[in-house]
Amino acid sequence: MAEKARDANADRVGLTDPGGAARATRPRIADVAHAAGVSKTAVSFAFNSPQRLNPETAERILEVADELGYRPHPVARMLTQRRTGTIGILTPQALSVVFSNPFFGLFNEGVAAAAESSGHALLFVSPLHGSLARAVGRATVDGFVAVGLPEGHPEIEQVRRAGLPTILVDSTAFPAHGFVLVDDETGARLAAEHIAGLGHRDILVVGVEPPAPMTSYSPDGVMGRRLGAYRDALATAGIDLVDERVLVGPASIEGGMACFRRAWEDGLHPTAILAMSDAMAIGVMHAAGEFGLSIPRDLSVVGFDDIDMARYTSPPLTTIRQPVRRKGEEAVRLLLAQLEQHPAAPEQVLLPTRLIVRGTTAPAPSLREEVGVAAS
């Protein structure tokens, strides 16, 4: 006896393609089986292990399938194979802000390079109707690369309980998971020491605002760690960084401009600014220009990240380099390793940062006069 009646619906499916519009009913494996006079199994074999079939039969099945316009349904295939072939990029920010941040451009480059070479697609997952956990529940991925998930995030426990293999980037929120970190403390310390060493005393910090549900930095998050290191290094130089001198905004050029304008109009007239992102640093430079300041003569600026653009600003941006692309690559590499050999000890990677001195930093104005450099 052949397949049950519902397993074949050749009459529903036109043999020829109706000219570009999506057809009413997509052909199923049973339709192909019926048309080729074989079982579903045979059709499945023809696609997945043709060597198990007589070559002629396999050939014929594939021809019939092509005529019908049949493609194995990817979702059904995922269900049986128990893998999706997709890697999820999990971010607590909205995707529209992610993509506006040049840091992510670079990070995604690395992720994409690694994912592509292993044949994985990339699914970007951000809070769904405000809930990260809900979005995670809907995501059809083999595992996550979670970037910048702050320790204090309200939904973090639910995300962890989802139980998918997850590699954290810029976060240590799940101690038992693999993660990729960058030596933010050293980077921030180098930036602060550089500025303090140039004689600056009146310093402002411009930071990336924490993602939506949160209102302040967790001391263990990236920005919190950077801020802590700025503070410590400045304190060592005898400078007290008060909260009023730490401004936050979106990690974009506009965000940096807004921060600087706000500060300047509030009467804060620093001689140096430590920015936690290059995009914001570039914004600061431009806003400073609007107020007639010249960089680095009147204002020194240090960025963070060393995005491509940093070397092309004028003057070129002094910044802290972190291997952003590599961060993405490593994260995917760790994830794939974990996916392959399940009970793998989660690996952990710490990447270095370093100070790149370019043209946006100079001795503090007061100091320059002392050493005989005339202010114009």
Place this chain on the structure above:
Amino acid sequence: MAEKARDANADRVGLTDPGGAARATRPRIADVAHAAGVSKTAVSFAFNSPQRLNPETAERILEVADELGYRPHPVARMLTQRRTGTIGILTPQALSVVFSNPFFGLFNEGVAAAAESSGHALLFVSPLHGSLARAVGRATVDGFVAVGLPEGHPEIEQVRRAGLPTILVDSTAFPAHGFVLVDDETGARLAAEHIAGLGHRDILVVGVEPPAPMTSYSPDGVMGRRLGAYRDALATAGIDLVDERVLVGPASIEGGMACFRRAWEDGLHPTAILAMSDAMAIGVMHAAGEFGLSIPRDLSVVGFDDIDMARYTSPPLTTIRQPVRRKGEEAVRLLLAQLEQHPAAPEQVLLPTRLIVRGTTAPAPSLREEVGVAAS
């Protein structure tokens, strides 16, 4: 009689979470049903239409589910609901090059904003082992936004035959589908006229290279249309743009630098460059600087796109603005419209471009001398 034996496996599943590691076997709906003493149907209702259950029962089921750490399997759910809640972004380039291109950053912002507000996730689909069609076959999406699919692409027919709702951006390869275009011709013409009007005669075009399997522009592709319009407008001004004066490279700062260096060292010393991408224009500016040229005194540069960075270069970049963000938004909007009411006439959108004159264009050097501006 209760469910079949295989439908419940309470013994496989620990009640408590074993401390962060992914559990061996994920609880299934039958496990919850068994533990709560109800049917699978009831569990499904508890999650999807709780009003169909006694509130207390629903509550109890959800509690049991939570204890077991049960989440409905998203792939199984997709299969029955016949929707994925995901929009695919289809690009013929590798993702690593996509993310390195600031144009895509902006475009993705628009796509993400529109997708997010409708609760859709974003899946990036690029050639899998060199084949776009194969990647399309694996993609679990409700529809595609295909960007920059050139008309002559070898796999285009297979992509179309996949039969998924698709909106094209910067391409008219599928005449029967909806698409979002930008008035590239007018933009390119304005750029060329601007340059010709400034007296330039020695002009170079720097273009974005076509995606991997292709080697030259299709005249109907974005870059082909822009090139055509450059040519026409220059011809009108009596200038013949020969093929040797059209260089292509990756759409990045480095790509622009490479193009300029190659040209300059080959003895091409133009007074103006028309770049088909802002990133490349920025690269050209820097490479020109390396050769001691001053912009716009010695060399005029016009970009294309008007990315964020364009207004922050020095001098700020003269360019053709196209509403890139909006392009992404419109594409998703059209796609969602088509997904909702199936037999919708595919919409088509044409967005304007315009010339933004900033600081990188000036009269041709020879001309300046004539009008009395001394060359230093």
Place this chain on the structure above:
DNA sequence: CCGGTTTAGCAAACCGGTTTAGTTACTGTA
């Protein structure tokens, strides 16, 4: 000509959910 192996293909079980079409018990009405 015989037992053993290989080849080719099939039916049924399975992946993990949702949905349809009931069934049962209870409530309200005439």
Place this chain on the structure above:
DNA sequence: TACAGTAACTAAACCGGTTTGCTAAACCGG
């Protein structure tokens, strides 16, 4: 008391594939 209507829940079918276990025929050496 009978009957309709509803609330609460369920068994079985279904989504569209893959995989397992099996059978029948062809092949093979002795």
